[in-house]
Amino acid sequence: MDAHLNGKTERRNLALYSSGKIISVFGTSIYNFAISFYVLKLTGSALSFTITLLLGTLPMILINPFAGVIADKVNKKKMVILMEILSGILLISVYLISSFSGLNLLLIYITAFCLTIFVTFFGVGMEAAKPNIVSSKKLMNINSIGKIIDSVSSILGPMLGGMVFAFFDIRTFIIFSGICFLISGFSMMFIDFNFNKELQELVKKTVRIDFIEDIKDGFHYLYERKNIMGLFLILISLNFFLSFAVTIPIPYIINTILELGSGLFGVIQASLPLGLIAGALVVKKITERMPYSKLMRLLTIFLSICMIATGFPLIFESASFSHMIYGIYYCLLMFCFGIVIAFIDIPIAYFMQKEIPEEYRGRVMSIGISIGKIMTPVAMVVSGFLLELIPPYTLPIGGGILYLLITLINSRKIPINLSTKLESSSN
Numbered sequence: 001m002d003a004h005l006n007g008k009t010e011r012r013n014l015a016l017y018s019s020g021k022i023i024s025v026f027g028t029s030i031y032n033f034a035i036s037f038y039v040l041k042l043t044g045s046a047l048s049f050t051i052t053l054l055l056g057t058l059p060m061i062l063i064n065p066f067a068g069v070i071a072d073k074v075n076k077k078k079m080v081i082l083m084e085i086l087s088g089i090l091l092i093s094v095y096l097i098s099s100f101s102g103l104n105l106l107l108i109y110i111t112a113f114c115l116t117i118f119v120t121f122f123g124v125g126m127e128a129a130k131p132n133i134v135s136s137k138k139l140m141n142i143n144s145i146g147k148i149i150d151s152v153s154s155i156l157g158p159m160l161g162g163m164v165f166a167f168f169d170i171r172t173f174i175i176f177s178g179i180c181f182l183i184s185g186f187s188m189m190f191i192d193f194n195f196n197k198e199l200q201e202l203v204k205k206t207v208r209i210d211f212i213e214d215i216k217d218g219f220h221y222l223y224e225r226k227n228i229m230g231l232f233l234i235l236i237s238l239n240f241f242l243s244f245a246v247t248i249p250i251p252y253i254i255n256t257i258l259e260l261g262s263g264l265f266g267v268i269q270a271s272l273p274l275g276l277i278a279g280a281l282v283v284k285k286i287t288e289r290m291p292y293s294k295l296m297r298l299l300t301i302f303l304s305i306c307m308i309a310t311g312f313p314l315i316f317e318s319a320s321f322s323h324m325i326y327g328i329y330y331c332l333l334m335f336c337f338g339i340v341i342a343f344i345d346i347p348i349a350y351f352m353q354k355e356i357p358e359e360y361r362g363r364v365m366s367i368g369i370s371i372g373k374i375m376t377p378v379a380m381v382v383s384g385f386l387l388e389l390i391p392p393y394t395l396p397i398g399g400g401i402l403y404l405l406i407t408l409i410n411s412r413k414i415p416i417n418l419s420t421k422l423e424s425s426s427n
Helices: 002-043 046-055 058-073 076-101 105-133 136-165 170-188 211-224 226-247 249-257 262-289 292-310 323-355 358-387 394-411 420-426
Strands: none
Touching: 002 076, 002 105, 002 136, 002 170, 046 105, 058 076, 058 105, 058 211, 058 358, 076 105, 076 170, 105 136, 105 323, 105 358, 136 262, 136 323, 211 226, 211 358, 226 249, 226 292, 226 323, 226 358, 226 394, 249 262, 249 292, 249 323, 249 358, 249 394, 262 292, 262 323, 292 323, 292 394, 323 358, 358 394
């Protein structure tokens, strides 16, 4: 009977998490697309558009470690519910204000900044709470579900946003997104955040928060655990080299050098999240059948080959293939990038969620995420600068070779044992 009830509760947790995340992520994706498009239409200024994007990312980098401290010190369920409700109230308030005084640029900037803070706190709290709301054997599943939802929203969010933007006023997007956040927060109320009895969250009657000391403790914990530090280094190098060798060069190569057109470029871009979805669907079965340290080395080699292959059409430019051939080639490459990213991100998140204890999980994961996000714009700036100075094909080829050398050296030093097959049979 207990096993039956536990299974029912776990399925309910997964269903509520999935439905809440779908509603929240799609609401956010549609809103972000609509508000960015509105700013461009309102001002015609690339600078205003860039500021809007920065206000949606920069606070996240700065706030992540503080959000991690809060997640470790307070009740995670109350934290994630409160953040969703605050996000909903914020957007509904903006809708009401704009109804009377209009939607000006200052109001958009303030909203973007506040919404980023709330979403960051929610994301950190939810990631730290995942091991508490499902059993260990389902932890990989919930990470895969989250990756699939994020990937689908990255495809459909802008598509739906573009379709709806043609027929509805911008304030419709705002009120729609606000309602989405409130519904998501309501669904989170029914999740059992103490389902995993081995990891039941302690009731924190007295909360003493010293941000500086708590963040230092998180850094100290991370520094002392070489295996976890190594995993973060893998993620940081992955983000850096993908941004350096793929994110910046591919649009330049496709649009400026090969001149494939915006339509084909959109299809190529959509291939990445499709690959993420495919990888998320099969990653658990693959990791059950192969030691992850061995799989990581194979993934590193394959990803490096894909990066190097990104620059090949420019070396053999004299061959002059048709646009369709180039399009299929880059679609396949982006699809492969998506699969590999899922195969790296999901198991590593699973490993860290299992290995990092409750009292440090929020801080340690948020510190690693912040470092990774800081390196991404650095890689983009360096890549964009070099594109003006050297042949474009040298960035993906050189980046692929460097990534291969760096990650192979580090991965041999990192012991990773997912043990998903053992857990599945023992539970």
